[in-house]
Amino acid sequence: MDRLRILHVSEVHWGGVVTLLEHFTAEQVRAGHRVHVLAPTGMRTFSGVEHRTWRIDRGRPWTAASALRDLRRALREVRPDVVHLHSFVAGLLGRLPLRKALLDARVPIVYQPHSWSFDLFTRPSVRNAVRRWEARASSATDVLVANCDDEVAEGQAAGVDLPGRVLGVAVDIGRFRPVDPTGREAFRAELGLDTKHVLLCIGRLTHQKAQDLLVPAWERSRPSDTTLVLLGPGDTDDLQRLAPSQWGNSVVAVGEHADVRPWLWASDAMVLSSRYEGFPVAIAEAMACGRPVIATAINGASDTILGGPFQPAGAVVELGDMAGLIEQATRRIDDADLWAAECAAGRQRAEQLFSPGQVAERLEAAYREAIDVHREGTRSR
Numbered sequence: 001m002d003r004l005r006i007l008h009v010s011e012v013h014w015g016g017v018v019t020l021l022e023h024f025t026a027e028q029v030r031a032g033h034r035v036h037v038l039a040p041t042g043m044r045t046f047s048g049v050e051h052r053t054w055r056i057d058r059g060r061p062w063t064a065a066s067a068l069r070d071l072r073r074a075l076r077e078v079r080p081d082v083v084h085l086h087s088f089v090a091g092l093l094g095r096l097p098l099r100k101a102l103l104d105a106r107v108p109i110v111y112q113p114h115s116w117s118f119d120l121f122t123r124p125s126v127r128n129a130v131r132r133w134e135a136r137a138s139s140a141t142d143v144l145v146a147n148c149d150d151e152v153a154e155g156q157a158a159g160v161d162l163p164g165r166v167l168g169v170a171v172d173i174g175r176f177r178p179v180d181p182t183g184r185e186a187f188r189a190e191l192g193l194d195t196k197h198v199l200l201c202i203g204r205l206t207h208q209k210a211q212d213l214l215v216p217a218w219e220r221s222r223p224s225d226t227t228l229v230l231l232g233p234g235d236t237d238d239l240q241r242l243a244p245s246q247w248g249n250s251v252v253a254v255g256e257h258a259d260v261r262p263w264l265w266a267s268d269a270m271v272l273s274s275r276y277e278g279f280p281v282a283i284a285e286a287m288a289c290g291r292p293v294i295a296t297a298i299n300g301a302s303d304t305i306l307g308g309p310f311q312p313a314g315a316v317v318e319l320g321d322m323a324g325l326i327e328q329a330t331r332r333i334d335d336a337d338l339w340a341a342e343c344a345a346g347r348q349r350a351e352q353l354f355s356p357g358q359v360a361e362r363l364e365a366a367y368r369e370a371i372d373v374h375r376e377g378t379r380s381r
Contacts, residue, residue: 004367005034007080009071011056011089013043014233014256015204016169016281017114021086023170025049027360038074044258058089067093075107082367084110084145088117092133095140108142108374110366111162115299116154119276120208135159142370142377145363147279148300163373165366170356171284178290178347179265187266195250197226197333200267200291202260202282205234205253207275210296210320212242214273217322218251219243223330227252228271231263264289268339269314269332271325274298284354287313287346292339294328296321304353313346 006028010017021037022044028035029048037046038054045051052074056067071093075083085094091111118130135158144162146152152164179187188198203209211230218228219242230239233256240247257263260282264270270286272295279300286293287304293314295301305314314332317324332339 003032003034004028004081004364005078006036006082006084006367007074007078008035008037008039008084008086009054009074009090009094010037010039010043010086011054011058012087013040017086018043019281019285020114020169022046023172023356024084024360024363027170027356028364031360031364036074036078036080038071056089056093064093080107082108082110082370084112084367086112087114088120091117091137095137097140108367108370109140110143110145110370111137111141112145113151113155113278114147115151115208115276115278116158118158131158135161138162142373143366145366148303150299150303151278154299163369165362165369167359167362167366169279169281169284169354170359171281171288171350171354172356173288173350173354176261176264176285176288176350178343184265187262191262191266193227193229193252193266195225195227197223198229198267199223199226199329199333200229200231200263200270200286201273202231202263202270202286203272203274203280204232205230205236205239208277210273210275210322211239213275213320213322214271214325215239215247215251216242217326219246221323221326222246222250223326223333226250226333229254229263229267231255231257231260260285261289264291267291269294269329271329272296272298272301273322273325275319277301279304284350288350288354290343290347292332292342292346294325294332296325304349308349310349310352311341311345313342313349 025035025046036050038052040054054070057063085091118127121127138161141162144164145167147169149166205211228251230253236253243251264286269292274296277298283293293305295316296319297316301316305316306312315328
């Protein structure tokens, strides 16, 4: 089969999107494809991949002009067979109505939202405008790829009329693996965690991840002798005010860490408080490490944690139900048999569901479909 020139475009440089990119590109390089990544400075580099700097800051809209120039230059120099746009800003700039003049209308576009952007906004007028944009941008897209069925269905309900292909998420189950109780205690000592139990919440400190809901609920009611660790970049000032008695005591924010495994190994379970997601890699990583996951009912959570022929690997509560989230987490640390059964089930699910090779095969099939769809569309035009 012919080799492809692939250009990935991402506005983020940390977190689950980058983890998926690392798996995607590793498998693509292994298959002999020529792989390029356009991303902001600060992203770790991937072996065998040509990295290009993208001067974009999604918190600073005025950087869009330089970002468009960078994108146009990358398209001209790489001459990709397919462009894979990751997340909202890349999807916006790569699918503008003026792309024929600014970019290159001849390049097949694959779009991966990594959670739909309209979930970000609380004002109905803004949310509806973004929904309309995503629906309209379908005409500039050849194939939609997503982490789970729920994410595809959510887009279709918003008017995104595209072929939707579910990839799943990829985890290196050799690197993300369980450790025995002795190893867990060793990692706790190394990380300075001295309580009997540890719950881990991984993610940027943002509205999406809903730490602003979790922290005050923890302030009101929490399991005894337990530390809640918030791992991820972001400003902690507002969160600190939401837990005046527990911040720095039973709530610890440890910032950004390139390797999350020691924190997973040190934990009893992972809690995910998000308002919305496109199914986060952190769930798969926790399950691969043999840690129960207690999550809100985000896209893909019920299917992955509870569904299928396997035993449950944790619990799912309603969106926004922080009391329920903490209650379910407390059940796991109080019931050793339940905890052990879900640890084993999580690992079993990870081995069956999160193979990077299988995810890469689905993605390559989506690329080739996009190339065919684009070619046929061009002929019909």
